Amino acid sequence: MQTKAVPEVTSRYIQRTGVVVLLALVCLTPACHRSPSQQERPKGGGVSASWQKLNVVVITIDTLRADRLGCYGNSDVETPNLDRLASRGVLFENAAAQTPLTPPSHASMFTGKYPHVHGVRGTGGFVLDASQTTLAEVLREKGWQTAAFVGAPVLKRMFGLNQGFETYDDRMPEPDPERTTLENPSLRAGEVVDRAVAWLERYSATAPFFLWVHVYDPHAPFDPPAPFKKRYEGRPYDGEVAYTDREMGRLFDAIGRKSSLDKTVMVLLSDHGESLGEHGEFSHGVFLYDATLRIPWLVAGPGVPVGRRVSNQVRTIDLFPTILGLVHGEVPKGCQGVDLEPTFRGRPVETALSYGETLYPKINMGWAELRSVRTPQWKYIRAPQPELYDLREDPGELKNLIHDHPEQAKQLEREIVELTATGAGKPPEQIKLKSMNQETERQLRSLGYAAGATSGGFELTGQGVDPKERVHILELIDEASTTLERMSSTQRMQLLRQALNEDSTNPLLYYFLGEAYEKTHRDGEALELYRTAISKNVANPGRIFVRMALIYGRTGRVEEGILSFEKAIHADPTDVETLNRLAVAYLMKGRSAEAERVLRAILVLNPESAQALNSLGWMTLRRKEVTTARQYFEQALQADPDFIEPHINLGMLCKQAGDYEGARRHFEGFLAKASLTRHKESIPRIKKELAMLQKSAEGSVR
Secondary structure (H helix, E strand, C coil): CCEEECCCCCCCCCCCCCCCCCCCCCCCCCCCECCHHHHHCCCCCCCCCCCCCCEEEEEEECCCCHHHCHHHCCCCCCCHHHHHHHHCCEEEEEEECCCCCHHHHHHHHHHCCCHHHHCCCCCCCCCCCCCCCCHHHHHHHCCCEEEEECCCHHHCHHHCCCCCCCEEECCCCCCCCCCCCCCCCCCCHHHHHHHHHHHHHHCCCCCCEEEEEEECCCCCCCCCCCCHHHHCCCCHHHHHHHHHHHHHHHHHHHHHHHCCHHHEEEEEEECCCCCCCHHHCCCCCCCCCHHHHEECEEEECCCCCCCEEEEEEEEHHHHHHHHHHHCCCCCCCCCCCECCHHHHCCCCCCCCCEEEEECHHHHHHCCCCEEEEECCCEEEEECCCCEEEECCCCCCCCCCCCCCCHHHHHHHHHHHHHHHCCCCCCCCEEEEEECCCHHHHHHHHHCCCCCCCEEEEEEECCCCCCHHHHHHHHHHHHHHHHCHHHCCHHHHHHHHHHHHHHCCCCHHHHHHHHHHHHHCCCHHHHHHHHHHHHHCCCCCCHHHHHHHHHHHHHCCCHHHHHHHHHHHHHHCCCCHHHHHHHHHHHHHCCCHHHHHHHHHHHHHHCCCCHHHHHHHHHHHHHCCCHHHHHHHHHHHHHHCCCCCHHHHHHHHHHHHCCCHHHHHHHHHHHHHHCCCCCCCCHHHHHHHHHHHHHHHHHHHHC
16 A cells, blocks of 8 residues: 655645555454554553553544545635644545444444444434443543543433543533524534633643544534635535634644643544535435545544555544554454554555445435445445445446446445345344433433333335435425525425425424424414324424424413423433423423422433523422522532523522622623523513612612
C-alpha cells in the first residue's frame, strides 16, 4: 500500500474518487484482527506499565460529507481548521460508515463491532447493552479520566453510549411546549464546544484524559448562524460546515493549551454523510449510497506520520482498535475492526470488506430494510431489487450493474449471508426493540414502574416496498418541508396528503401532516388523523400518542391526555420528556403518588434530570419537608444551570427564612436567563418580588 504526502489544496478533488488499491476479499470473524506490531506490545495492567500516557480526543461531526472539506479537495467551503489538522497527520481518503444513522454509527465506533453485533440498530428504541465493552470503559479501567460532550438528543445517556464516561454532558435545551416538530431540541456546535472547553480548563489531574466531543452541526434543518448565513446564501449546508470548522478551531486551541501535540492523539471523523438530492434522498438514513456512507476521517498525534493520505478502505469499526493501538493497549476480544496503524506506513490491513445497513426504511417508513457490502471497487446493496455498482468507474453509483456482473453480486451476497446469517434460505432476523439495560429495568421494577424493557419488535425479511420505488414520496416530503416559506400551509398539507394517499402505512407522513394541522390550529383534524394512524397499526406509535396527549392538554381534556401519555410510555418506557409531561399531568389531577413514582423513575433513567429534581422538590415542599425540598432544588441547579425554574423556588425559600440576600441572588439569577416568551408570566412576578425585597432593605437601613 502506498501513502503520499498531502499536497497543497490547489485543485478541486474529484467527488467521491474511485482511487483504490485492490485487496483480496476477507471474511471477517468475530475475533478482532490485530496488526503484528500490536500483537508484540506487552499486555499492561495500568497506564504506567505498557499503556502510553497519551491524552486521547475523539471528535465526531454529525452528518459531515468528506467532499465539503478543503483537505478533501473542496475550495468552495472554508475549513481551515480541519485542513490544518489533516496536514498534521493522516487523512483517510476512503472511509466508510457502517450505517447512516447517528446512534448505531457511534456504537460501532466505540465498540469496534457492526450494528447487528452490538445491537444498536436505529435511532430510538435501542440501547447499547452494558455487556458491550466500549473504548471509554477500557481507557477508564486503565487510568484515563473520561468525559463526553454531545450535541444531539439521540445520544443521551439513556441510549447507553455513556458507558465508561465519568462526565457525560448530554444536557439539551428545554423543549418548547408549543413546538410540534418531531425532533427534540439539539445544541449548536458552539455550545458543545463551550462546555468541552470549560471542562478542559478545569482539568488538572495527572492522569491522561479521554475526551469525546460530538457536534450536531451540520444537520438539518440547515440554518447557519451569522456571518455564515449570508456568506453562504443559498448553500445553508455549506454554511453550517464552515461554522462548525470555526468552532473546531476554538476546541483545538483549548486542547493545545491543556496538552502538547506530542502527548495528544487527535481523531476527527463523521458518523455518516448527507444526501443532498442524490438518488432522490434529501437527508440520510433511507439509502446506503456513498453520499451518506462515505465520511471524512483524520488522525494526528504521537505515532502518526505528518501529511499522509491513505487510500485503503477503512471503516468506523476500526476506530476502537486503532486508538488502543496508538496508546499501546490491548484490544478486547470480539472486536471486528482492525488497527489501522500499518496503513500509516504503507502496509496492508484486512479492511477490504465493509458491511452497511439501515433499518430506518423498515422502522420509520414501513418499507424494506437495506444491507450492503462495500469493497475498494464494488458496492452491493441487498434490496427487494438488488444493486451493484463499480465504485472505481462509477463513484456516483448511477449505473446498476446487477445484471452485467451476476457472479460478483452473488459473491458479495454470500459475504452478507456469512456475516449476518440472513438471506435466502435463512430464517428472518428477529428484532426486539430494547429501551433499557437489565439493571435499569430492575430499578424501575422496584418502583413498580416498568413491566419490561422492550416495546415490541419486528422481522427483517428484506422484503416489502423497495425504498427506490418511493423516491417520489421522499421528494414530496422534502418539497413540503424545505420550501415552507415559499408556499402556503394549504399547499404544504396538500403535498403531504398526496403522499399519504399513495403510502398510507408510512408513519412519518402521519407525523408530518399532523404537525401541519397543529401549526394551523386544526387540532380536531390532527386528532382524527392520529386516530387513523393508530387504527392502521403504524410502526412506532409512541410519538403519535404524545401528540394526541398534547392536543388534549391544550383543550383541557387532561384525563384523556394522561391516557395518551401512558400509551406513549408503554411504547417507549425511556422517553424522559414524556415522563416529565405525564408527571405534570398527574399533579394537575391531584394524583401525587403516581407523579412521584414517575419522577423517581426519571431519575433512574437520568439521575441529572433537572426538571424531575425540581418537581420532586416542589412536591416535598408541599409536604412541609423544607430541607429536603431545598436539596432537590439545589441538585436541579447543579445538574443543569440553564434550567432556571429552581431559582424561583430557592428564592422564595430564602425569603421565607429571612435570607433576603439569598432570595435576591436567586431571583436575579432567574431573570438573567429568563425567556421573554416561555417565562412571560413569571417575569413580572419575580420583578415584583425583587422590588419588595429592595423596599425591605431600604426600610431596614432607615
